[in-house]
Amino acid sequence: MSKVLYKLLIGGVLASSFVASASWAADTIKIGEVNSYKAMSAFLGPYKKGWEMGLDEINSQGGVLGKNLEVIYRDDNANPGDAIRVAEELRTREKVSMIFGGFLSHTGLALTDYAKRRKMIYLAAEPLTDKIVWENGNDYTFRLRPSTYMQVAMLIPDAVKLNKKRWGLVYPNYEYGQSAVATFMQLLSKAQPGVEFVVEQATPLGKIDAGSVVQALDDAKPDAIFNVLFGADLGKFVREGNTRGLFAGKEVFSLLTGEPEYLDPMGAEAPEGWYVTGYPWNKIDTPEHNAFKTAYEAKYGEYPRAGSIVGYTSIKTIAALIKKAGSTDTDDLIKAFSGLSHNTPFGPITYRSQDNQSTFGAFVGQTALVDGKGEMVNFRYVDGADVQPSDEEVAAMRPAN
Template sequence: MRMIRRKILGALAALPMLGLLPHGVQAQDKIVLGEINSYTRLPAFTEPYKKGWTLAVEEINAAGGINGAMLEVISRDDTGDPATAIRIAEELTTKEGAVMLFGTFLSNIGLAVADFAKQKEVLFLASEPLSDAIVWSKGNKYTYRLRPSTHMQAAMLAEQAAKLGKKRWATVAPNYAYGKDAVAAFKAELTKLQPDVEWVEEQWPPVFKIDAGSTVRALEAAKPDAIYNVTFGGDLAKFVREGSLRFLFEDRAVVSLLTGEPEYLDPLGGEAPEGWIVTGYPAVQIETEEHMAFMEAYEARWGEVPKTGSIVGYNSVLAIKAALEKAGSTDTEALLAAMEGLEVPTSPTGPFMFRAADHQSTMGAYVGLTAREDGRGHMVDWSYADGADYLPSEEDAAKMRPAE
């Protein structure tokens, strides 16, 4: 009886040690990932994004998971509110057992979750937010970013804008982190390429609340040779409609961030502008083997052509898979070590990696012109711009980050 009693007491004494296992170590046969995004606030982009990451998870699990462990994504809607996003992040990491977080769209929410990741020491892959601050001025050890940044895409567009030889430029952008970064980056890059450029007008409408009439009137009054536009979603539609009615774009060059993305171009229908220089995603025209395989699988699963969000969601999970396999563990420190210089050798957009110096991926973007055919807009004369070609050196980027 004494022997039995000692064994029982020994087993009971060991139970509390289960709570002392390193954060993220899984006793079960699954790996839980926490995902956060503005699904009800921005469904045009986030729903294709969700379909993209769902497809990737299904493919990985069908192939045996990560060393036999199945991926499980617990997804939550932040409703476009940073405070809600922080509450959800807390629940996912403390109650649901998520070993890392990924997602977010709006830059203010991405920055909020990045700060949470720093405070709670959990890995966060910012899939979609574009603000440069996420990897530079407010970058931290625990946050990496997948999508080509504001700076990267602005630099791609500035390269094309410089070829126009236009001197007087006006800008219009939403008045929050993303819009401010987008204008600052474009101005800096175009000025480098064309030192005599003049900036004659800036318009800063509140995001999703543009007064298109007053914005267009102010831009036209400045009589610019060209316009740099950063509006998107419903604001873009209003701006295009009002600008067309008032002939703002007549004989005037327009360079427009994100406008070539199907999420924003398709809703314009017959009002889609023609000849704008844009970043975007010409899905049905891309004929690389990797992209065609992805598109075939995506169409078979969802019955529709992928959008930009689809690619971002899919590549997010491919990056997470690569990190988990390289780390050989779900421990946060092991994952952080794996993320430094992590290479994702195969994706629909080609290989990319995460820079150790600033945690930015080198995933690129497509740059081309808008055109209209059969009552809808699409991209023409496009090419893929490798993100690595539009980033500052790792040495310079590291200087822009806070000391840790």
């Protein structure tokens, strides 16, 4: 074979490969995802399975705008600096159209600021701090899960009914815990004038000294406790509190504790009678949830967790958004996000134009031991639209962009 013919053949193969690659890329919409997979695996393992299942469903039904969605994900090591670094890599190297994800509030706030600076859409899937859509809110950042304010507001009616005067507070000492306690104090004091907060325990995230925390709470003799701990910190607190009898005769209100990610590891040590927000996965009987649960169990051979719902709903939001926008242009996506509505395993949700917060809700109930395992009982679903401050209050908190 002559050198000239060889070069022509090689050139043709390379050209064909380039065309095929370009054609594949043109048929794919790339979405970036950033999260703390290694640090928060109990929640984010099921979360990833959730968005992967949703992605498979979307693409098996023809994708969006005639193209498949592709998710390229990165781990942020639960560090705000790393979150920004990998987000920039996704934007510049992978050329993603938008990003979603986040778990911890401080990484979520970093991505919120990044979205504003780079003029790029960010859907905060899990971070709960109110600042994401209020004080630090911007035109490019939207949030799925009910915020700290919303979840606290869901618990207030039950707290008021019990009419307990002396309260103890325990929370992880970072943005999420701080804002949750501040909101609880504000809303309860408004609804029940004269309430007292007699002890406050702010613990390092992931490094609780459960013995000293329980002792401080017990010494103060509160009538009730508001808890914001989660993960391993929650388990240690519950174990020590059970051992020392802290919870006997006291009402306990606790954010997120009804989620199986946090109840399951405690096994028979799970608390009983706590008022919680959470996800009673095995007791919800609606067509939307039954369809999701059946598909999830068939795909993974396990029951869904709260993270599964969040991941699944996040990617469904993105598909609905791009379909409504008719493009992946950022300005078009911003316009489409205002008032965007779509169905979820919990029913329909809408993204509010006031603050880019969705009306996705949560379940409120009590914990109980059932067959040696913690579950939610006496629960109800609270629509996120019903636990929002007024539009005037939101406007006062949200900066002009």
